[in-house]
Amino acid sequence: MTVFRRACERRTGQPIPDTAALHRWSLQEPARFWEAVWDEQAVVGEKGERLLVDGDAMPGARFFPDATLNFAENLLRPRPGVRDEDDALVWRVEEAEPRRWSWGALRAAVSRLVEALRASGIRPGDRVAALLPNGPEAVAAMLAASAVGAVWCSASPDFGARGVLDRFGQIAPRLLFSCAGYRYAGKPIDLGTKLAEIASGLPTLERIVIVGDGGEALARQLPNGVALDAFLEPFAPGAIRFEPLPFDHPLAILFSSGTTGVPKCIVHRAGGVLLQHLKEHALHSDVRAGDRVFYFTTLGWMMWNWLVSGLAQGATLLLFDGSPFHPGPQVLWDYAAEERATHFGTSAKYIDALRKSGLRPDESHDLRALRAVLSTGSPLSADGFRFVYEGVKPDAHLASISGGTDIVSCFVLGDPTRPVRAGEIQGPGLGMAVEVWSGDGRPAAAGEKGELVCRQPFPSMPLGFWNDASGARYRAAYFERFPNVWCHGDYAEATEHGGFVIHGRSDATLNPGGVRIGTAEIYAQVERIPEVAEAIAVAQDWEDDVRVVLFVRLSNGSVLDEALERSIRQAIREGASPRHVPARILAVADIPRTKSGKIVELAVREALHGRPVANTEALANPEALQLFANREELTR
Structure with missing residues (x-):
């Protein structure tokens, strides 16, 4: 954060003494701020002349309308100090021995997948879906889809067939990556019957690629099924051919939880997601080249997409699949200690469950490498904050973060330059005009509860919802309450310290x-x-x-x-x-x-x-x- 702030001082020729001043400048000069993120993070692509068009419109603002880039290229580019033989991905399933992919192995896998996708007729804009555990093949498949310009969409293999069809059935994927089975709480779970039902419910599928053990046998039972090894066999590793694409090219479709209706299919733009994640990892989370980043997530949660973007910093991703309490509450901390995790991300619910389990990782594990603990999914209580500092690591940066599937990033999150206060999220994201408003549309005073809003455009606003050509559903979801202002649906308060407290969803108050x-x-x-x-x-x-x-x-x-x-x-x-x-x-x-x-x-x-x-x-x-x-x- 400090290095970036000084770079912005040189750009403006004016002093920017602290993060609060940097945030003010990022709102006063949004085009110049996001250009600074592009430049200082050395984005690979053509920036173009125009930085922001219709900058007062929500929705409707367009950042970098002339730019071209490729999301996957920016995640796979070489980074200073990171060698081809260094770990890019480490994967552990519960207590099993981990698998490792080096950067060279990851790039080789992606290059073969890219050629296999193109040979299968996958073109920019086609949807590629995945029903996979949180493993290296999932990361490689997402990067390959992004490299060719396909639109990625994923779900966790523990979703029921109806849940998968409610999501993928709306977006008509041409190709599906799936596993034959997975493990949870020590038990193997077969996907054969469920996958056959899913395949029969997705008439647009032209290819089903089965990943992992049992792939060949299951592929023979499915129409258009093929095991991953056979899918890749004709293609040797080589240089990756990245498709240059517009800044607003659709990168991924994420799905709302859908517990009160059919899930919304939220379409996200490649350039906006890239800039937001670069900012959040490098500036708010202090992720550096060579760091080892863990986040407990599945492919059905936006935090998986957020985690994968850590590759852009040259970080190693520590992937985990299975139960976080099998064979006991120590399993994630065994992994974090053995792999020297620098960042440990999880949910507030997990922290509370860990607190009640009696395990104190600071007493049982060597966590000297750990610099940051991140928490999201629901509000982290003051007791949760205290437990992390008393039972996990007293000098870690505890960052409670909050945003959503809607923006595949954060509105409010950590700041490594400011104090952490129990029960508070440290502050707004840079470039995010986050406020709390009362019901009549006025900014609430510190300590007064109201609606969490964002009153200025930002790059990771979604392109819209799938099959919502007029944009009516999209506008109704976020802009109906306060015209030209994003209303997120969180019940919140701003604190006198410049932080935020989330009190739950507005519709659940x-x-x-x-x-x-x-x-x-x-x-x-x-x-x-x-x-x-x-x-x-x-x-x-x-x-x-x-x-x-x-x-x-x-x-x-x-x-x-x-x-x-x-x-x-x-x-x-x-x-x-x-x-x-x-x-x-x-x-x-x-x-x-x-x-x-x-x-x-x-x-x-x-x-x-x-x-x-x-x-x-x-x-x-x-x-x-x-x-x-x-x-x-x-x-x-």
């Missing part, structure tokens, strides 16, 4: 008696209680109003008796406010969550009221919804 309450404020108090493993709060329609109902999943052996219920109410009353205290508290055996671990308040609310829940295939444990339906306790 609770409004008993007309008072708006963020669910994260309740969870922060409840999940401190040892007997409570996890909680979910929803609004129940009640006597012409709503009341707050809190469901708790208890730790092993705990019982929700009167004493525990009093403790929960007292913790919420004292830690949040009397308004936050739920009307009812009930125990449940499980809480439904998405594949990326987010609890689904809206789906639970629908189940609670006896209404159908759309697209339960998006859930990791859809059977848990039945625990919330027809609860007799909620009729009184």
